[in-house]
Amino acid sequence: MSLKAMVAEGDQVAVYFVFECTHTGGDFFSILASGKTIHISLMMLLRIADGKIIEKRAHFDRYDILQQLGVNA
Numbered sequence: 001m002s003l004k005a006m007v008a009e010g011d012q013v014a015v016y017f018v019f020e021c022t023h024t025g026g027d028f029f030s031i032l033a034s035g036k037t038i039h040i041s042l043m044m045l046l047r048i049a050d051g052k053i054i055e056k057r058a059h060f061d062r063y064d065i066l067q068q069l070g071v072n073a
Contacts, residue, residue, distance in 0.1 A: 004041075013046045023069060029062065031069055037070040 004052045005016040024033050039062055047055035 010045060011048050015044045015046065016043045017044070023030060028069070029066065031066075034069055036069060038065055040065060 007014045044058045
């Protein structure tokens with residue numbers, strides 16, 4: 001995992017990560033394990049209160065992942 005950016009304002013923190021993974025497990029969006037190495041970028045918005053994460057929203061680009069797996073999405 002590589003932390004690319006982090007921005008905080010008030011009680012919110014935005015974080016951008018990139019993960020390098022190998023597609024080896026069960027099916028992913030009906031695609032059987034391919035053994036390919038893929039990069040998954042993840043944007044997360046956190047809300048903090050009393051030093052704890054009280055809300056988390058995470059988004060990733062599934063179409064980018066599908067393209068890396070060779071699917072024309």
